[in-house]
Amino acid sequence: MSLEKEYVKIARDVIKGLGGEDNIISMAHCATRLRLVVKDRDIIDDEFIENIDKAKGVFFTSGQYQIIFGTGTVNKVYEAMIGQNVSATSKAELKEQASTQDDNFFKRMIRVFGDVFVPIIPALVATGLFMGVRGLVTQPALLQLFGLTPDDISQNFLLITQILTDTAFAFLPVLVCWSAFRVFGGTPLLGILLGLMLVSPSLPTSWDVAQKVQDPLLFFGFIKIAGYQGSVLPAFIIGVMGAMLEKRIRKSVPEALDLILTPFLTLLVTLVLGLFVIGPVFHEVEVLILAAVTAILKLPYGIGGFIYGGINQLIVVTGLHHALNLIEIQMLVDTGRNMVNPISSASICAQAGAALAVGLKARNVKTKSIAYPSAMSALLGITEPAIFGVNIRYGKPFMMGLIGGAVGGFFARIFNIQATGMSITAIPGMLLYLNKQIIPYIAVCLIGFAVAFALTWLFGFKEKTETK
Structure with missing residues (x-):
């Protein structure tokens, strides 16, 4: 055939x-x-x-x-x-049709986060890789092999690398507003312009204000205004509100005035509300969310890594992992490091280990033909085939994978491993750890894989389960 x-x-x-x-x-x-x-x-x-x-x-x-x-x-x-x-x-249209059959508000919100943030992830992945490469080529040990020191690196070269690594985060509100307008039916170009206004050079930057290099602008004696460089949640809310406002205005104004009034009123109202109300409020919400997640991950003795590593792939099953993109993005903006990625990688490799154990133990050709490529897919960072095609189908392998992820996550926090980017994991994720973290990163991935493989081999899968 x-x-x-x-x-x-x-x-x-x-x-x-x-x-x-x-x-x-x-x-x-x-x-x-x-x-x-x-x-x-x-x-x-x-x-x-x-x-x-x-x-x-x-x-x-x-x-x-x-x-x-x-x-x-x-x-x-x-x-x-x-x-x-x-x-x-x-x-996007498919999910809109699906929402008419599934009116669960929580699930719709998760889809919205995914629709808005997933399209901008490639830019952040590239940025993370640039950070990793810059960290590698500026390491004194590597430079010493060529008879160089960090002082020998051209300032112009460092400037170019800075453009590659900093631009996406400096203009992050532009990307978020563009994507929010696109998802919610607004004009994407207006989303781009609104995002640019949020990071206008006329405003003191959020970084300068945080470091007390500049003072924020003060309105009405108590409202502090600064740029939103690197902010995620305020840009998301402002973008959603702007798109919805644009659609409402467009329905209300006469057709002959649409080209003039709709963009004018959309940008004016959204920017004023964004700078004076939405931005300040949701920036504080953003800070609190990040502080809470960071506190959990930094629980002593690796407890935070153990907890998150154990539930990470459960989160993937529910689809909530798209909403967590916001947390990883904000971590990278604030610190240049991502604590979530190595824990996720360990849990992903654990599901690969469980699927491989099923493939090796099974006698059924169909099971083997699914398990082997699913395990390989998971090692490349895509776990759905392993989870839904193998591990959840037989029950115990999925649980053993969760245990392996918990153990790997525990060691990820013990070793204090932090990625320079996001969204690439497992084997491809090694590119985010070129700054002297590559060995411990490989170690936690192997630990997660080995624990899940061993538990599945010993306790998690029997041929009679597969042939029922």
Whole structure:
């Protein structure tokens, strides 16, 4: 069978398992999963779909039926589904359709955080890598190999590296406002302009105010105003409010005046409220949230790392991990370091270890064919195939993975490992630890992997469980 015919057969089997084409409202995909909004969840044959060639698991969440195929494969299945006349739509539209079937406010808010922050993560990933590379090339030990010292590095070279590492964080409100306007149906260009106003050079910068280099502007004797360089939550709230205000104004003004009045009123009202009310209030909220999370992670004797490492992949299962992007971003802005990433990496490697143990112990060819690539995918930072396709399916391997993550997280805090960036983990995440932390980082990942593998091998999986 040719490759094209193979994926056509998979698409037809998916449609059959879903209850026919009439039961599919729309479809999209992410890096690993085919996401579908369906009319009737109850008529779907989960067992049939799980046994489709190349399928690694299924689950239903946030109003979407999701089939895990893995990176690369999901793109080909998606194209084959389109060839079978299944309606395709964007992920944002798909989630809007799903929300009509799932009115849980909490879940909708989690989706909103994901929709706003996920598109800006590539910029922050690149920034983190630049920080890691700069840390590596400026290390005295490395320079000494070439007969150099840090004083020999050109100031112009350091300036270029500073542009690469500082720009994304200095203009972070621009990225956040742009993305919030895009998600909430506003004009993205207005979001960009509003974000630029929040970091206008006419305002004293938040960093200069924090270091007492400059005083904030004082209005009405008690409202202190400064730029919002590096702020996340205030920019998010301001961007959401601006987009919603723009849509309301557009509905109210005469069509002939829309081009003039809508952007004028949107920017004026949003900026005034942002600088005088929303910004000051939510900046304090942001500080309190970050302080609380940091205090938990810094609990003595590695307790914080043990707790977070143990629940990290539970958070992934619920989808809450997208909301935590805000915490990691703010840590990087404030300190240039990310305490969450090494703990997450240990927990991800632990799920890989559990999945690999299942693959090695299983006799069923289908189980092996899912477990091995799922373990490899997890080692590259994508755990959904391992979690939903293998570990949760058999129950105990997932629990053993959580234990491995807790142990790895414990050592991550004991060693005080902190990343220079975010969003790349496990093996690719090594690039964030080139500043003399690479050895302890590899150690905590291996610890998480080994503990989960050993526990799953000894106690977490039996062939009779798999063949029921």
